[in-house]
Amino acid sequence: MQVTTSSSSTNPFVPGPNRDCCKLGAKASEFRGVAFVQQHSTKRTLSQACKTKAIEAVMASDKGTDALSAASGKGLRGKLNKVVLAYSGGLDTSVIVPWLRENYGCEVVCFTADVGQGISELEGLEAKAKASGACQLVVKDLTDEFVKDYVYPCLRAGAVYERKYLLGTSMARPVIAKAMVDVAKEVGADAVAHGCTGKGNDQVRFELTFFALNPDLQVVAPWREWDITGREDAIEYAKKHNVPVPVTKKSIYSRDRNLWHLSHEGDILEDPANEPKKDMYMMSVDPEDAPNTPEYLEIGIVSGFPISINGKELSPASLLSELNDIGGRHGIGRIDMVENRLVGMKSRGVYETPGGTILAAACRELESLTLDREAIQFKDTMALKYAELVYAGRWFDPLRESMDAFMENISKTTTGSVKLKLYKGSVIVASRKSPFSLYREDISSFESGQIYDQADAAGFIKLYGLPMRVRAMLEKEQAKK
Template structure:
């Protein structure tokens, strides 16, 4: 497999006027394709060469989808017609620069979704733009369908980082209408793809989560089959004894487990293993896609669920009421921007600066209890805690005199009292 090391010497793009090729399409010289080795991208390699007369550079981003999905990809890409395969390990960048900002912001889409796929797409697309510049490509291509969110996430990133790159989206151009057509195309062109016509789940896996869509899940009335899950055990079968973890947090970002400092990707990997063992992080939701339709998805996010819970619990100590309310309000918009592919939008970047500032004191440790699918808090500590036992105690103290509450209530409740007096004619 290619190590992903490629020349960093800038290569000037071809400036010749594009010529029309098959079907009246303009000629492209070199295209960087987001390549997974599955049916769609295997077919796309050959389709791009036939319809655009171009060299196809296959690009695979390792965002933690697992070694099995990366095995044998270089051989497969070249058999499909790619000139080369470039693989880049983006796991640490993915967690540090994409997952952690969302986690710090408390970004959750439509009450449940922790944005696993939404965060990965701009990370991958950014790397594709870098590769396109390095190999002198004049276009990029992806295998997203015209019905999904991912096409928007990829292309908005391309637009933001290099608006001169042409974008090819075969699913919006070709006459292939589904998996069976794609399989027939592969057979006709002797493209080796290990797939059958049997209906299967559509999955997306990365270090943060695993999503499941399609097949029996397309009917929201169907309960997910237990055999579908891959990252988490059935909570019923999880250990009968709870497990406690101390999550160390610095400025709103997890940094350690049980006192052991870990890199972002290593920390998430360890939490995935522990959380998965306890059946943590399963959600089943019907969400509103950006393109207007509803879709049903099941997600497994064990480590991310634990991290999200721990950070929010620590914030209960370090954020005052007004700040927390504003943060939660901005978190909704932040999640919407990320879901909609607007990672490089100035608004998201501005909200991110706000989140970074107000979480400067969100430092400390949270002990969580994992038990049969649930995460609960056991303890929270922070050197910047706004909680004062001497103030919160039921006993009177020098800082808070309970007698002062009478005047506060009379002033705070004045509008309510005046309204009642008006209604009673007083």
């Protein structure tokens, strides 16, 4: 295995302009063939080991056992040279490898992104990819980039989709797709492929990113082309092409995990009338079982970006990881919602976002001090559109990038700290302070002051209420006729 190291000199604590498979992570298989392994701690075990390293493993194809060599010529559906596949190691992506080789006569480079989904999802991928017929496996640690360049801008914008969803999966897809485009350039691929179904949002998110960053790449989406309709078909195809079927405990839920959140879909959740089972949750304890004593913590924020917990400065990814642990043990960040998918259907999902819920509350509360009424109202209006664009996969759309420039500018004074009380699933604001606070005790006090003369309110009310008064006078005159 060849290991290459990458690093960035960018200061993660200083906000700046945004820089430039489906279902990787817990939702490793659309067939739910990979069970998510519960971890009591959400600390980034793998990422802490890799830190800023990007791992590239190159494997030679076993042509003695592979009858589908790229050199065999045109495939059943055409000819491609080399395809970069979003790869998780689950059943679906395992069978996509030989399917691509058979149908497009191409070499397949498997790509896996670490966005904080947990080390269990990344173990043994090299052997699995090689056994499936891939010529190369590339694994990159994207956790820091994910949080700093995708999560934090959304957090600063206050982006929430349909009143509840904090966009955990939506933010992860463009960073993965961007990395795939980079890998395609590095290995000389002429196409990219993903394992997203034709019913979901992720196919759109991946492909819009491909279009925006390299419109010359061809895109292959097997779920929209092949005849495989379910798990049994996939297993038969795997056996036919001598692909070892991943032997794992089958999960009853379809899950997606990254450092920001964990989503749950499928099984009993498909009926919105069913309450989620208590043992389904994995990042957070049941609020009823949370500690009986509240925990206080203080979040430090600079220009809309969180930088510290209780005075300790941390990198974005480390800060989020620590808050996941803290929030999880207090049952913070659970939501159950029916949302409108981009493709038109409604779906029901349950999300765990402990650290993100804490950060969203802190940023929102600090803005109550630093932004005036008009600024807050306009920012909230833009946040709705911002969330819609991210949900729809338009991260690299010029509109979102322009809106992000506004968010950066409006948040220049959103600096200070917020103290929160965590207690049995609730995030309660205890205090907030900022050197740019627009709150003035000498003005807000009920006591008399020099800046605000209460007598001035009479004239203001008369002018402010003039339209209502004129309308009432008109109605009264018309009633006399």
